[in-house]
Amino acid sequence: MSRKIPFLAELLTLLALIAVPFILPPLGFTPATINRIMIFGLVGIGFDLLFGYTGLLSFGQSAFFGTGGMFAAYLLTQTSFTNVVLAIIFGTIVAGVAGYLVGMVALRRTGIYFAMITVAIAEVFFFMEFNPLAEYTGGENGLPGVPSASLGLGFTTIQFKSDLEQYAFFAFWFFIGLAIALRMVRSPFGLVMRAIRENPDRALALGHNIHRYKLVVFIVAAMYAGFGGGLLAVMQGFMPPDAFMFATSGEVVMMTAIGGAGTLFGPLLGSATWLLLSDFFQTVLNLGATWKLILGIVFVLLVVFLRRGLVGLFVDIYHKLVGTHKRTSAPEPATAMPTASTGALRHKSTRNQSGHIIEVKGLTKHYGGIAANSDIDFAVNYGEIRGIIGPNGAGKSTFFKMLTCEVKPTSGTIKFDGRDITHMGVTEACQIGLTKSYQINQLFERLTVRQNLMISALAELRGKFKADLLKSMDKVRGLTAQVESTAALVHLTHRLDAQVADLAYGEKRRLEVGLALATSPSLLLLDEPLAGMSAEERIETVALLKSIAKGRTLVIIDHDMDSLFELVERVTVLQEGRLLVEGTPDEIKNNALVQEAYLGGVHGETQ
Ligand SMILES: Nc1ncnc2c1ncn2[C@@H]1O[C@H](COP(=O)(O)OP(=O)(O)OP(=O)(O)O)[C@@H](O)[C@H]1O
Secondary structure, X not given: OOOOOOOHHHHHHHHHHHHHHHHOHHHOOOHHHHHXXXXXXXXXXXXXXXXXXXXXXXXXXXXHHHHHHHHHHHHHHHOOOOOHHHHHHHXXXXXXXXXXXXXXXXXXXXXXXXXXXXXXXXXXXXXXXXXXXXXXXXXXXXXXXOOOOEEEOOOOEEEOOOHHHHHHHHHHHHHHHHHHHHHHHHOHHHHHHHHHHHOHHHHHXXXXXXXXXXXXXXXXXXXXXXXXXXXXXXXXXXXXXXXXXXXXXXXXXXXXXHHOOOOOOHHHHHHHHHHHHHHHHHHHOOOHHHHHXXXXXXXXXXXXXXXXXXXXXHHHHHHHHHOOOOOOOOOOXXXXXXXXXXXXXXXXXXXXXXXXXXXXXXXXXXXXXXXXXXXXXXXXXXXXEEEEEOOOOOOHHHHHHHHOOOOOOOEEEEEEOOEEOOOOOHHHHHHOOEEEEOOOOOOOOOOEHHHHHHHHHHHHHHOOOOOOOOOOHHHOOOHXXXXXXXXXXXXXXXXXXXXHHHOOHHXXXXXXXXXXXXXXXXXXXXXXXXXOOOHHHXXXXXXXXXXXXXXXXXXXXXXXXXXHHHHOOEEEEEEOOEEEEEEOHHHHHOOHHHHHHHHHOOOOOOO
16 A cells, blocks of 8 residues: 555645635636635535535535524624624534534434435524524624624734635635544544445444434534634625525535535535636626526536546546556455464453353244244353254344344343343444344445444444544554454455455455454354355355354354354254254254255255
8 A cells, every 4th residue: 555645635725725816816716706615615525524424415504504604793793792703613603503403303314304304404494594583683684794804913913804815714714624524534433424324224233323423423514514604704794694595505515516525625626616607607608597507507417427526537537647546456366365363353251251142032023914033032152153044034134133133023032141132222232242244245335345344343442432533543542453353364454455346245245244243242143154155255254254253152144054064063943933943963954844844945955
């Protein structure tokens, strides 16, 4: 891996911001447009953290933009408060509080329902500003008379009045906002944000309390919008009521889409393109009302043909020029797998060391009229390797889902390491040392193998939630060791920097097991770890499972009986949701009931 220059992005941004007043005006940008680009670029950074990094599409940014701006403008025009920067900061805090309250409601739902709630909330704020709160907000007149910013240095006061001074003020705050956001996306918190975007259910199952992460990002995005609102009031000397309009939210979404979501620089490029084009169509081409139509068509074309936005386009051009590819796609070496080293790979300590690590009584799950599991009694000892078999539809996966607390049982109890976990959530279960690898891979596809393993390890090392938004990843103690020893164990050391989407199927299956392992479980459930593998991959994976099993308790579901019987000490057979029989592999192979179940079932694989 090539060594990266620290703070390169910040340095280049600083240079670009210094160059802007010399480059953009000759290209037709007015001072007001340049300042608006800075403001929308900043609001867009907050939105990008929410949408581009965390996958939450919100149309509610206008509510916070208006709230922050209106609060600052109110302080500066209706009270004796005169400190402009402090007023903007107070507006930002109020926007953050509004973000907290809205987030508590909106984040109860996901996807399109979340987006629709934010639309409704933007409309509610717009109505509030115009009607019940008109006395404070000026209603349709807004709040005029907002002073320009100044900086008191004791012996003198700098006024930000001229075009260049105003630009310096806005560019400074844009830079601060960008530097904070860059730090945030490089932090452990930032990696969990991407995990939520890629696969929220897996992030939850790996032990992250994703609701709290989402809420914090929602508040941060609201604060960026609120700060931008305050800057707008200062720039215009007036807080316009239309800041609250839904169109403002729409513009932020469109600017980010044009520039490229998940890049932080995209919103700035997008706002520059959007604002320049709208100026150009209105003032240079004098298109009248048609400018919106033309701009709409340009937007559609840009989004359709530049799927990763302008930033994506520039990155592609850069890679073409220097002859590199963004993705690493090194082929898997045919031989010489690195030797698995379990040295640094820990597992959570248990309260007890002997007896049953897991004990299930009367476990039942009904889906409507279907009894997926009925009255199952089951127990596994500490350090045991147990196999579970059964024909298709026997209820094996449902049983695992209940054991890991992913699905609530209809009745029955589950005890893990001496405590009742029947009503526990999947996140908490993982945090106390119980997790599973999935039958169908549940990976973070657009991230690298290293990032995938880090996401897992972070849940173990930091707990289910930590607001370490500005912490450097290097400061998380034990992270590198945990990631590297897991990668060695699942034979993926040579693929650590490959994107998961580029992995071969067998590699993905091993990473699936690696994700579960990196949480350091004391009881690991493996749901069909050999599914879909070639004969060669199976041999390799069985060897891998043997090395994982040392010092750990495993329960493995698989249809490949030969491999499974080679691995496990005892086997539990399920049929039609019920426990059919339990015994050693030899007893199970020769059991007439089992043979009948399989001959009557789909596989007939016991021979
Ligand atoms: N979410 C669900 N909603 C309704 N029915 C379900 C649901 N999940 C499982 N079932 C039903 O419960 C029964 C058991 O399914 P389950 O997936 O647990 O079986 P399995 O033994 O894991 O099967 P396979 O070996 O094919 O993976 C099936 O009849 C299935 O259709």
